[in-house]
Amino acid sequence: MIDYHLHTSRCCHATGTPEEYLAEAELKNIREIGFADHFPLGLLGYSPRNQVTMNPAELEDYIREIDALRRSSGRVDIKLGIEVDYLPGTEDKLSGLLEQYSFDYVIGSIHFMDDWDFTHPVYADTYRERDLDRLYNTYFELVWDMCRSGLFDIIGHIDVIKKFGYRPSYNLEPLWAETARVLGETGTCVELNTAGRDAPVGEFYPDGSLLEKCFAERVSVTMGSDAHGPQQVGRYFEEAVDILKKTGYRELAVFEKRIKSAVSL
Template sequence: MPVDYHLHTARCGHASGTMEEYLKVAVDKGITEVGFADHIPIYWLPPEQRDGGLAMASEELPAYVVEVNNLQEIYPQLNIKLGLEVDYIPGHLHTARQLIKSLPLDYVLGSVHYVEGWGFDNPDLIGEYKKWDLTELYHKYFELVRQAAASGLFDIIAHTDLIKKFGYRPNMDLKPIYRKLASTFRECGVCVEVNTAGLRVPAGECYPCIELLQMLYRYGVPVTTGSDAHKPEQVGEGLDLAINLIKSVGYTKITVFKNRKRRYIEI
């Protein structure tokens, strides 16, 4: 039963295609459960400072919810879930929590896209990597991911090692970081997403890497899958590889959500 819990929409300003086009591709590919998880409005900045090319505007949220609900009626053959991708921003947890509580979500993806205000996964800002010691950067990034997991805001942590997106990797043993992260994931009850978008960028592999996924499995952290599709043809892309990766480390089930409650399905 393929599951793709990470579909974006044109509302975020950097995706294309209609939501219905995404669903048509899902049907054609035999995917049975999908979730739209578009980017939350940039809640941590004043409205006049928010970049419409990074996330939907606050006034678009109600229409987003309505459209997902309507599509659930139009496509009864698909199990369509309402999700949201929410950036973890220290110091702004109350605002994020209130926004999340105001919506009838099936699940919330937590993500880290910023280190000290720098959008490290933005291709326009890739030159900033040269200003960092990569060991320090990786420590800072994974500490933010660990804090996100511990915040209680999220059901799933998305693209857990996104920091490797452009192929910048430190010369260090990451196992202690992975172990600490996996322990926090287990203690806080979050699920990890195996995200196939890493296959489409210089990283050249899923998020998370197999070493981190192995650690998460050892700590009993549940897993789910997503393509991080930003255009219709990316729906379900790489999911077969993701499932094989998940199985290879020992998982026999993936996690699905409804009304922010989880259950498990065999793979």
């Protein structure tokens, strides 16, 4: 099993040191892990009301710390990833920044729409005031733009807009079809993210039907627990592997210095 979505206490809303995440991975017989902590939004010129990323000054320390852990680690392979918010209009800036660091992979995620941190429990009530039909459309248009930017290897928690259980009135199949098509066309991986099981929605990301469409479009897949505490490493992974196999997947994507290859599931 491979867990490519681990945070650390640097992002201000997770707990634990990289060593503690690694120890948990060893305990759970996970053969490869990747840290993907939240890229400093300050570097993209954005400061949200709640601090949910590391500070700009911490990025180099984060990289050094994971690199050091990688050198000292035994049987678990360790990758250096990063989870970056897609903020339209910052593509050029982000592209320049990403070139400066040797990440193994970059997860692109959307947590903000018009200054609303819609994945944050503190702002979950805002869904009640929103037109959910329009909201879902807007969210997925952002996902497509994010894929087409070519800046990201993997899309994180791709249908996280369902996190608090709010759904649109229409059938989502056409949006899923287009999403899978864009992922395939742009060669972007999707992540089976198990964190949603512990959110109010109680489901993995993505939805099973979207995952099936991704498989049909030959979209590669990674797995991520989105652990914000060491004990969450590899959460629900046996069930996640079952789902992937039932969907038809036989391989997981892995990355080294942003080059993709595959290992059997």
